[in-house]
Amino acid sequence: MADTVRLGIAGLGTVGMGLVRLLEQNRGDVTKRAGSAIEIAGVCARDRDLDRGANLDAYTWFDDPIKLAESDEIDIFVELIGGEEGMARDAVERALRAGKHVVTANKAMLAHHGLSLAAIAEKSGVALNFEAAVAGGIPIVKVMRESLLGNRVSRVYGIMNGTCNYILTQMEEKGSYFGEVLDEAQAAGFAEADPAYDIGGQDTAHKLALLTSLAFGTEASFDSVYIEGIEQITPTDIEAADNLGYRIKLLGVAVQTESGIEQRVHPTMVPKKSPLAEINGVSNCVAVDGDFIGTVMLVGSGAGANPTASSVVGDIIDIARGTILPPFIHASKDLLPYKQAAMRSHEGGYYIRLSVYDRSGAFAAIAQRMADQEISLESIVQRRPGAELPGISARGQAGAPAPVVMITHQTSEASIRKALEAIEADGHVDEKPQMIRIENL
Ligand SMILES: NC(=O)c1ccc[n+]([C@@H]2O[C@H](COP(=O)([O-])OP(=O)(O)OC[C@H]3O[C@@H](n4cnc5c(N)ncnc54)[C@H](OP(=O)(O)O)[C@@H]3O)[C@@H](O)[C@H]2O)c1
Incomplete structure (x- = not known):
């Protein structure tokens, strides 16, 4: 790339100002590593008069992100506005069509429109980098x-x-x-x-x-x-x-x-x-x-201004060094259609918490409902009614609900849901059953 790479930064909030500070503070190292001077050529936000804790007078101010995105004065458009639709998406699209590289932290926009934006980036031969969009500072x-x-x-x-x-x-x-x-x-x-x-x-x-x-x-x-x-x-x-x-x-x-x-x-x-x-x-x-x-x-x-800015700068330096990769690894036309596995077919262990009325037969009925779905239990913990556990309202009265906690062996989501629906319908529990999936990761 050229001796100088010129940035247009749209969005001067948490991440945008983190980026400005990083580029000012680590200017020497960033330049050496990029092989080019990284210069802020334009900045943009909604409110020009807002005190952002730093002096931005050295940078050309744009009121309109789209004008900045298409400006001849920039090589990379850095989108730090946020939002799935609206200004962020419009400006990114316009920047890509104008042949500007884009660096963004905008997960919402990419999760919904990443494919179409990647296609535009490829057509224009520019980068669409988004390290900061996934887990902030983690590369x-x-x-x-x-x-x-x-x-x-x-x-x-x-x-x-x-x-x-x-x-x-x-x-x-x-x-x-x-x-x-x-x-x-x-x-x-x-x-x-x-x-x-x-x-x-x-x-x-x-x-x-x-x-x-x-x-x-x-x-x-x-x-x-x-x-x-x-x-x-x-x-x-x-x-x-x-x-x-x-x-x-x-x-x-x-x-x-x-x-x-x-x-x-x-x-x-x-x-x-x-x-x-x-x-x-x-x-x-x-x-x-x-x-x-x-x-x-x-x-x-x-998350946070500094870690997220760190990822944004990594993306900028990649572009400055001439590394332009397809945004989603494959060319967008080669990405496979997403084939969804139904959640009901998920298999795993489950934690179940029931608030069970202290009545004869209640526990046997619950055990039967689990057995009907061929769910086997690894452990069961039953507390006496009014047990000193936080979150249980009734205290020690006859017939009052008592917490029952069960851990299942491997079973399917469909089976567990059916069992819990039946248990609730039987009327032995005083609130919706709690169900948490277990992962042995
Ligand atoms: N915050 C984090 O830790 C973090 C971490 C990872 C990724 N991200 C992502 O980074 C992006 C920015 O997040 P943030 O936390 O920095 O947001 P933020 O603090 O709310 O900053 C948003 C900036 O965008 C500007 N803006 C909003 N609408 C605009 C418009 N129509 N025209 C021009 N400027 C506009 C705002 O201007 P004003 O200041 O004048 O109002 C503000 O400077 C989001 O996509 C977010 O998901 C954030």
Whole structure:
């Protein structure tokens, strides 16, 4: 590339300002490593007058991201606005069509429109790099796009949302309820004012859809991801998991099965001896199973201004050095259609928690419903009514519900769902059964 590579940075929020600071602070090293001076030629955000904690007067200001995207003054358009649709997508598309390389951290946009954007990038002969879009500072995209190319990948999985992992870790450490910890996390800046996108699992699902495409050479298919968030996890579940030798984590898992690819995001019980169980607080972790490499696991910061800016700069330097790769490893026309494995055919062990009325015959009826679906149980823990467990409302009255926790052997999702529907319909439980999948990862 030329002596100077000129950036247009659209979005000067958390990540955008992290990028500006990194480029200013590490200018010498970045230039040496890139083999070109990396210069900020233009910046853009909504509010020009906002105090962003740094002086941006040296950079040409653009009010309109599209004008910046198409400007003759830039070589790389860095999209750090965010959002699946709207300005981010329009500007990226216009930049690619104008022959500008694009670096973006926007998982939502790519999970939905990655294929069409990749096709435009290929047509224009430019890069569309997105390391920061998957697990922030963890360089998993580069590892999958370059280092692991000799492998057939069978599974990719991980803890990819720091907010969820922070909440679950705090619930475990303090024995607190989900809502209390969420309030604290918001006050401490570890959760957004509107946390639904994180705690509901969508953020993890966006990242997983991108990893699935890289892992299996398929088109990204966000709509096929099965998603459950962490809102229903109670201190009782966390304590029961602990007693049984597990920790609860929100995992994203994509796995190749005989019937297709499973993509799922849900709270998961992982054995305490699993490395995943050791990932605490806001840390993230992504693991890939390949046929020759075995398992590769990367751990680090999945979000935040500095780690995310680090990934953005890695992508910029690649372009400056002349490395232009197909965004999703294969040319977009060669990506396979996504073939979805039905969630009901998922096989695994399950944790079930029931709140069972203390009546004669109740327990036998529940055992029968499990047997009807040929579900065998590895363990059952029944507490007396009013047992001192958090999250159980009734206390010690005759006939009051008592918590029953069961761990199943390997069974299918369809069987477990049928059994739980029947148990609920029988009326021996006073609330919807809790069900958490177990993964021996
Ligand atoms: N934050 C993280 O830790 C993290 C980690 C990984 C990936 N990401 C991704 O990085 C992207 C940016 O995230 P962020 O946290 O930095 O977001 P943010 O703090 O909300 O910043 C967004 C920026 O975009 C600007 N913007 C919004 N709409 C615009 C428009 N129509 N025209 C021009 N500018 C516009 C905003 O301008 P104003 O400042 O003037 O309002 C703001 O500067 C997202 O795709 C996100 O998913 C973030």
